[in-house]
Amino acid sequence: MTDLAGVPELDVELVRKDFPILDRMVHGDKPLVYLDSAATSQKPRAVLDAEREYYELHNANVHRGIHVLAEEATALYEAARDKVAAFVGAPDRHEVVFTKNSSEALNLVAYAFSNAAAHGPEAERFRLGPGDQVVVTEMEHHSNLVPWQMLCQRTGATLRWLGLTDDGRLDLSNLDEVVNERTKVVSMVHQSNILGTVNPVAAVAARAREVGALVVVDGSQSVPHLPVDVTALGVDFFAFTGHKMCGPTGIGVLWGRRELLEVMPPFLGGGEMIELVTMEASTYAPPPHRFEAGTPMISQAVGLGAAVDYLTGLAGGAGMAAVAAHEHALTEHALRRLAEVPGLRIIGPTDAVDRGGAISFLLAGKDGRAIHPHDVGQVLDEQGIAVRVGHHCARPVCLRYGVPATTRASFHLYTTTGEIDALVEGLAAVRRFFGA
Amino acid sequence: MKLDSMYQEIILDHYRNPHHRGLREPFDAEVHHVNPTCGDEVTLRVKIVDDTVADVSYEGEGCSISQASASVMTDLVIGKSIGDAMALEREFLALMQSRGTVEPDEDVLEDAIAFAGVSKYPARVKCALLSWMAWKDATAQVVDSPAAGGGAAPEGSVPEQEKQA
Numbered sequence A: 001m002t003d004l005a006g007v008p009e010l011d012v013e014l015v016r017k018d019f020p021i022l023d024r025m026v027h028g029d030k031p032l033v034y035l036d037s038a039a040t041s042q043k044p045r046a047v048l049d050a051e052r053e054y055y056e057l058h059n060a061n062v063h064r065g066i067h068v069l070a071e072e073a074t075a076l077y078e079a080a081r082d083k084v085a086a087f088v089g090a091p092d093r094h095e096v097v098f099t100k101n102s103s104e105a106l107n108l109v110a111y112a113f114s115n116a117a118a119h120g121p122e123a124e125r126f127r128l129g130p131g132d133q134v135v136v137t138e139m140e141h142h143s144n145l146v147p148w149q150m151l152c153q154r155t156g157a158t159l160r161w162l163g164l165t166d167d168g169r170l171d172l173s174n175l176d177e178v179v180n181e182r183t184k185v186v187s188m189v190h191q192s193n194i195l196g197t198v199n200p201v202a203a204v205a206a207r208a209r210e211v212g213a214l215v216v217v218d219g220s221q222s223v224p225h226l227p228v229d230v231t232a233l234g235v236d237f238f239a240f241t242g243h244k245m246c247g248p249t250g251i252g253v254l255w256g257r258r259e260l261l262e263v264m265p266p267f268l269g270g271g272e273m274i275e276l277v278t279m280e281a282s283t284y285a286p287p288p289h290r291f292e293a294g295t296p297m298i299s300q301a302v303g304l305g306a307a308v309d310y311l312t313g314l315a316g317g318a319g320m321a322a323v324a325a326h327e328h329a330l331t332e333h334a335l336r337r338l339a340e341v342p343g344l345r346i347i348g349p350t351d352a353v354d355r356g357g358a359i360s361f362l363l364a365g366k367d368g369r370a371i372h373p374h375d376v377g378q379v380l381d382e383q384g385i386a387v388r389v390g391h392h393c394a395r396p397v398c399l400r401y402g403v404p405a406t407t408r409a410s411f412h413l414y415t416t417t418g419e420i421d422a423l424v425e426g427l428a429a430v431r432r433f434f435g436a
Numbered sequence B: 001m002k003l004d005s006m007y008q009e010i011i012l013d014h015y016r017n018p019h020h021r022g023l024r025e026p027f028d029a030e031v032h033h034v035n036p037t038c039g040d041e042v043t044l045r046v047k048i049v050d051d052t053v054a055d056v057s058y059e060g061e062g063c064s065i066s067q068a069s070a071s072v073m074t075d076l077v078i079g080k081s082i083g084d085a086m087a088l089e090r091e092f093l094a095l096m097q098s099r100g101t102v103e104p105d106e107d108v109l110e111d112a113i114a115f116a117g118v119s120k121y122p123a124r125v126k127c128a129l130l131s132w133m134a135w136k137d138a139t140a141q142v143v144d145s146p147a148a149g150g151g152a153a154p155e156g157s158v159p160e161q162e163k164q165a
């Protein structure tokens, strides 16, 4: 876990002024209390302005023209790549591939494994077949589970997973058995969107390296909330998604080690990803463009670049360290306050160590009967409090803990302790409503 | 409070004391339907005798709306002819898709009129429809199979309205 001592404090009231939507009232006169940032974050004005300015002043297709606008658009698009690379500690800008979201980034890697058979000998590391094993964890978002299930179906490889402990952590007691000589790839979530757990990626990656397996990390919930350095983590691929880190929807990132991207078979074919094309066959462009077929999400990339600038510049340049410190304090406050709510049970770690600000819980009424998360969410919404209910695209986690669904409150840089207190009051109202 | 238009007393009563709950024998078909967005699930059985819905039994997890709706649905369809029960299903579906614009007919829909308020909340319409879709599916399976000996839908089969959502 990053050491947060001495990090400059985030002035949350100042931050909130950057997010126009946070001034909104809902249901008439209720101030919006947005506690659903794990689903998607709100966007600061700087991001909205960057997209608008791109369209108003520079719009053109990228990499395809010699006119002024085409050059400006290309420069802006590629500058966003530089910003993103620096943001996550990528040693080389060519290692940053733009995708439409995390799901596509993860699918891109999974497809490389099934396309490898059709590709040249250099794609050996991506060859997968019966007898080979793919390892995930029981706390994956469906986006980092289903693509691997599909890959195993296509190739005959076996899917295995690391289980969870009762307190919501990864169970590493059988790591050496689950990740073994037959493991070709390990794909795991960095910070769980449902449990909030921050996983010991470096430890798992070290074991994977021992057995020569590739390591893929789903950083959808870590990059928006923690300082992340992909090099320090010692992994091979790292996926994240723009809309959860104050950027627009429609843009995500796959970072991959260059020597791997260079031998990785492409996923989508089309314009921009080629080198030479004849009627019979084609050769492919080097990464990252090899994986960016067709006109990319240009304005969204520009918006993501602006989001990265915004996050980096926070608290006098403390950036993500300040965001992480703020959210850590919020999480401690929330865990303490939620523990006071009668009938509330947290699903996930109950202490703030190696834990982010996505808190799932169950609530029971005065009669001890469970109040379904859907009903909890509805009564909270009536008070202007936005939470998410359901299985949070991580149904196996619900199965593991024997619950049909949970209510989840999730925080971000603009969340205040006052909003968490509003949630606690809102939950009391829920219990009164379903009390009789 | 606006919430009261959704959580009518009738709904809360059925939620607290559901009718016909629990899986029973004999049955001709059993289905399992889920609402993938919120995790609501229902396992439902139907018994058809001649042309009549002789019994509907169910077990499930879900919010107050889905639980109450299952209870109300069984009250309405048990004892009806398949044709009449299917007509009720269409009537209820129309009500739920009306976004609050249809005045429900209490003589026809009885307690189910309480769900008119739910139709104004698009995210909750699926909850109210879950058990109805399960019932319709199970009944269709019995009607369609010449040897009305039952049969279960594959695990996690999704009702039609889910696929469109």
Ligand SMILES: Cc1ncc(COP(=O)(O)O)c(C=O)c1O
Pocket (backbone or CB within 6 Å): A038, A039, A101, A102, A103, A104, A141, A143, A144, A189, A191, A192, A193, A218, A220, A221, A241, A252, A393
């Ligand atoms: C942990 C995790 N992985 C993957 C995803 C998928 O992100 P996206 O929907 O942007 O592809 C999400 C968010 O929905 C997530 O929280």
